Amino acid sequence: MSERQPQKELNGCAASLCAWFEEGQRHLPWRIEPTPYRVWVSEIMLQQTRIEAVLGYFERFMRELPTVQALAEVDPDRLMKLWEGLGYYSRARNLQKAARQIVSEYGGELPADYDALKGLAGIGEYTAGAIASIAFGIPVPAVDGNVLRVLARLTGCERDVMNGAVRRELTALAASLVPTDRPGTFNQALMELGERVCLPNTMPRCEHCPVAYACAVAGSERAAALPVRAPKKPRRIEERTVYVLLTKGTPGAVLLHKREDNGLLAGLWELPNTLRTSTYTLPVAGMRRVSDWLPLPESRHIFSHIEWHMNGVLALVEPCELPEGYAFCDEAALMRDRALPTAFRAYAHMLPTWLNQSPTKG
Ligand code: SF4
The missing domain is CATH 1.10.340.30 (Hypothetical protein; domain 2)
Structure with missing residues (x-):
């Protein structure tokens, strides 16, 4: 035509x-x-x-x-x-x-x-x-x-x-x-x-x-x-491990990390996460884990150019001094002024429950 x-x-x-x-x-x-x-x-x-x-x-x-x-x-x-x-x-x-x-x-x-x-x-x-x-x-x-x-x-x-x-x-x-x-x-x-x-x-x-x-x-x-559009490049897939680290005690607090000021999800608080490796590693040096690792369900999130395939893992940790960019955050702070990106929804929606009834034995 x-x-x-x-x-x-x-x-x-x-x-x-x-x-x-x-x-x-x-x-x-x-x-x-x-x-x-x-x-x-x-x-x-x-x-x-x-x-x-x-x-x-x-x-x-x-x-x-x-x-x-x-x-x-x-x-x-x-x-x-x-x-x-x-x-x-x-x-x-x-x-x-x-x-x-x-x-x-x-x-x-x-x-x-x-x-x-x-x-x-x-x-x-x-x-x-x-x-x-x-x-x-x-x-x-x-x-x-x-x-x-x-x-x-x-x-x-x-x-x-x-x-x-x-x-x-x-x-x-x-x-x-x-x-x-x-x-x-x-x-x-x-x-x-x-x-x-x-x-x-x-x-x-x-x-x-x-x-x-x-x-x-x-x-x-x-x-x-119509309209005719050139095909998009396929998204890059990243396999990531997401850490849900709770302080012992009820109610507890969860460890959050603030992302860099540029790039994906710039400047936002997140659940600490890394590219997936064969073993789990606490993201803060000197932090002490006081429970076994509890594997959480897998989850996916699609950004415009990248796709995260996440596996979650939960553990109890001792409260400790944190380097800049990390914070322990209780439920009230989470509700009031800590926005967690939708990418973490699969884990974030369970946080109020986990913070009020410890999901694993210390
Ligand atoms: S503008 Fe769109 S909806 Fe309207 S007649 Fe053309 S193709 Fe159909």
């Missing part, structure tokens, strides 16, 4: 999309009160995360950190606790970095300027476009993976949408379609179409699409095969 000259065919689409969105949009908290701060936080939370998963986090975040100032000043461990379970924690760290930039450079108000927004930590072209158009009414496009898919299908684009030139072409097309009077509505309509109708990896629901009349692949088998 050949690609079409899109502009002519797509004239009129913006009006159809805006009308469809205004009639059927979901009433989400950041849409009901679209202040720049709320739009920004919601857009960052929604990256790689489903709307349903974000809703509870967003409300809690706004209750505790209702302003840019509050976000700039919150204790980083508390911020991670508010983000616990959402994943991709660098998003939260960048939110705070950007909040501090906004306070120091823009008097605490997000700048009403696309390029200035793009200069803030964690804000790329898509997010800058979303905030600029939705919160400030600036007519710029907001093209994420969902929108790329819709545009590729609308135009019958058979080229790899991850290719820079193709992406730029589709973004330019989106820019040419953005209406000056309702840019935010249009961008949200395209996103919502991608989420609810023009679905990924399956046959889209073309019979419900407000722009099917202008679409190059409406109702055809070809729609499900």
Whole structure:
């Protein structure tokens, strides 16, 4: 199938999309009160995360950190606790970095300027476009993976949408379609179409699409095969041992380790873990184990480029002096301000039980 000259065919689409969105949009908290701060936080939370998963986090975040100032000043461990379970924690760290930039450079108000927004930590072209158009009414496009898919299908684009030139072409097309009077509505309509109708990896629901009349692949088998994407590199697999080390006594405390400030799960607290070896080794020199090793179930976690295959092991240890980067943490601290990444969920969800009833004999 050949690609079409899109502009002519797509004239009129913006009006159809805006009308469809205004009639059927979901009433989400950041849409009901679209202040720049709320739009920004919601857009960052929604990256790689489903709307349903974000809703509870967003409300809690706004209750505790209702302003840019509050976000700039919150204790980083508390911020991670508010983000616990959402994943991709660098998003939260960048939110705070950007909040501090906004306070120091823009008097605490997000700048009403696309390029200035793009200069803030964690804000790329898509997010800058979303905030600029939705919160400030600036007519710029907001093209994420969902929108790329819709545009590729609308135009019958058979080229790899991850290719820079193709992406730029589709973004330019989106820019040419953005209406000056309702840019935010249009961008949200395209996103919502991608989420609810023009679905990924399956046959889209073309019979419900407000722009099917202008679409190059409406109702055809070809729609499900678009967009074309170069295959991803397979993920690297790492075999790891995760140590659950509890101090003797009830209630006890668990040993946590703070990760380096860069790389995977940067700066987060974790259960100590190492690449798997044939024997178990306590992670802190001089620490004394006072029980047998108790093997725990295996667990897996998938990051974007890497997959952890973990085996857990538990033991009781004597409380001892710890080097920097390690801490014994009781249940109250775990609940209040120690966010453990989702990767450790299989073990972390048992911690309250283990801390209150010693799972192994000392
Ligand atoms: S007609 Fe179908 S393929 Fe085309 S944009 Fe609408 S939902 Fe997507």
